Amino acid sequence: MGYPTQEKLAYLHDLEKALQSIEGCSSVTLPFLDQTSAETLKNGLPWIFTQQKVILDDGSEIDNPLLHYKLQTALADTALIDGYDYSKPEGYQTVRYPLSGLSGTEEDKKSAEEHNKQFDYDKQVTLLNSNVRNWLTSQQTAVADKYYQCLQAPNYTVFSNTTSAGKWNKDHTGAPLIIPLENPHNWMHLCIGGFTDSKDGSVRDPIVYTVGSNGDMGENETAAFDPIFFFHHCWIDLVFWKWQQLHGATTLFDIQQGYPGTNTSDTGVQVNADQNEDEELNIDSPLHPFINQATGALYTTRDVINIENLGYSFGPNSLDSFQLPTDDQQADSLKGAVVLKKRLEVRGINRAYIKGSFIIAQYEIIDGEKQYVGAVPILSRWNVQMCENCQYHLDVQAYFEVENLEGVPSDKRVFQTQCVTRYGTQNLPSVFRTESYSYEDYSCQILD
Template sequence: MSPFRVRKNIAALDQKELDDLVLAFHLLQKVGPGTAEAPNEDSFYTIAGYHGQPFRGAGYGNRDWWGGYCHHGNVLFPTWHRAYVLRLEDALRKVSNKPNLALPYWDEIADSSGFFDNLGRIASDQVGTTTRRVDYSKPKKYETVRCPYSGLVGKDDKDATENYNATISEAQATVQLNRNVQYWLRSPATNSVPGMRQLFIDAAWKAPNYTVFSNTTSAAKWNDDKFAREAEWEDDFVVSVERPHNGVHLAVGGYDMPDKDRHRLTPSQANGDMGENDTAAFDPIFFFHHCFIDMVFWLWQFHHEATENFDIIPFYPGTSPIDSQGPTPGMSADSQLNMETPLTPFRYTTRGVVNIQQLGYSYDCDQYLTKTPPPPPIDVLPLPVPPVTASAPPMSRSAVRVTGISRSQRLGSFVVAIWAFPSDNEHDWAHATLVGLEPVFSRWHVPGCANCSNSLTVTLHAHLPPGPSPTGSDKFKDIHENERKLKIMVLDNQIIKDNVGVPRKRRVLNPITGDSTVDPGPWIEIRKVSG
């Protein structure tokens, strides 16, 4: 039997623990992946490949299907990744011959982002193989990259990526990465939206049941039902653990937290591997991030007396394998996800990973076991002059629902933002307020997956600042421009010709105008309560 292990905050490891961790990753990355016919299951590259590429099953040769094993946007998101992190930890223990080694977590509540400086890349990630049937879509000797670097190495991107990366100072790169992560975790004071840190806290302490805690699809349905209850309207929207999880992926991958301070924008060419689903797990930071996600999952269990048992709401949105993504290999599109669904390729089911003590580990996180959530960090981000908004009746509280934003025609991950403007000037950015934010963690080739496309619209709910706002239920493009008080923006990847006419991928922040070739909507609905 394996010895019991305690997973610690990576920033709290002593020097020996850190050395053992780095050595274990180094040894694991030296192990070859084997062949397609006989993969080495204890290779870092084989394990990293479970999350996305190389594709297998129907997704290997048929782009109508998703070919990765991982689960996102459904109720297996926390449990599949719990089994995944455990598989990586077991491989590290085995290759290093250190049975007591425990994978540490990156504490995103404490915002311990400084550990980037200590670990760097950990070791050169030689992603690739001579076996033709195994396709990692990255060349051999490729090294994973993070914000502000780019990891686009396709035939149309390779030269531009090399030229762009050569302009980046390594010292400044670390500063830029830490700054971008901090902005996502805490959210600048110019925004009226919580940072990912607060969303993790809301998920762990407040989500009422496992189903809505577990994923964005189920949480959106729960919030939709609350939003529609006019007689007894509730506006305390639930947060799933997957939502801030997505934001941190995008932060490390080089996406900006939308803000009026355009001077701190990361370069539009930044495309770190963590920002894209198919390659994210090849960066070791992925596993520190997901070890933290698993800790938040355990905190939710602790605070809801569910450390030994919980249930999944049958047939609820988020229980279908085609919710948010296509079915994983070996799973039919019409099956239902439940407590007994296999967490392929691992030997567990959701019921089998409920109790982490039985899995042989626990977390060193006593500071989060109190009923009262942790307070904000002391060293908050700079406080500018607060934005001016129009006055409103006392005790007014409004909220907006936005839906109809499509993932199927967008390249990779993106960020949806809702801005509110003063009632008398829709173009007054100086007094605009960011009121809604949805980070969407996606893949570069979603349009090719026909069985993924029927459930790929993004829905978000947000509170509005005091003041007049549009009411009713209308398609956004049908609202006359002069009557709009909200502006929906999207930060996404687009192909734009450079100054010599060569198409290049760039990240651009643009308003959503209701173009039916990209988005079926969007539609906006307002609920306003005055007292």
């Protein structure tokens, strides 16, 4: 995702305005997919996303437009390297976990067809819902908790993006780990888009699998074609607003100049097509290509900080009752963090060599046993190498909390990093299928 303010305009404000411009639809508003509600945590997705048919007010029955979207025109993959082709033909219907939507080559089409045959409609819905539930609630991924954690990010800069949060986590090794909004956002893309944490709903070691499922929500090239995308992003915008309310930032906040993640050339920053390299991002940076109809100028972050100025608000939701921990609670958890936890840094994973989104799964080997530390979702694309705007932003970093092992020096501890990719799980350092890169920059170490 880009900066949350850009998403607000890109996907939500303009879309809502467009919907309202249709005759008879002037009161239409975009709903959000509440991802921490008791209902979602218990049942998975609301039925409106999975039902095959819907009945309209006049009694007529139509295909559910929120189940999938049919491409109006072909999507051409322009970087046919390594035998991978992410093209999708005109008329292609978007799919979600557990289905595969790969259709670039005849071979892909055939294997996707074979794969998809395993799941009748009921099975698809059951698996998708259990996947959503598992990612949100399982101890290993705890995505619902990650939403609560990101609300505690101390300032907008580190809340808004992974690179800035990484810098903060590197500099504050004695404090609890900061989770940027991008983290749970990415998890849900990957969850609906084809990564699963369990082959049969019970086995959870190792934590993550790809099982031939390739849903559209899981890749940047196609995510916005799945209708659920907008409901997900509306929720992300809601979490953003909640953060603003909790931190007294509903009318103004700051982007810390010079902080990693605030310049378009910084590692990990995904720039917009109209932005230049080495451009400082501040609240007055233009949000290409969104024009403020009232002024005729490009929107800036400052224009959209207060959503009430944009003319919308959010209905009742499960975060209404969420409160920041008190100072006492914070002091307690800080004490615990200093004594019990150490910060582990993983860096030097170059996403140019990994086709598609992936998960960094981190383990520690203790007494010969592989123990799960945590995982970080990387929402990427099949064609990083051909994506001009991705070229400066390839080095992926991840930060984890690990136990402080009494009497064991940090450099004697043994860690193992895995990349769970669309085409298998590989231990680092290793050579990916491009065979042109050997992860010589990869490192995994405790920051003492």
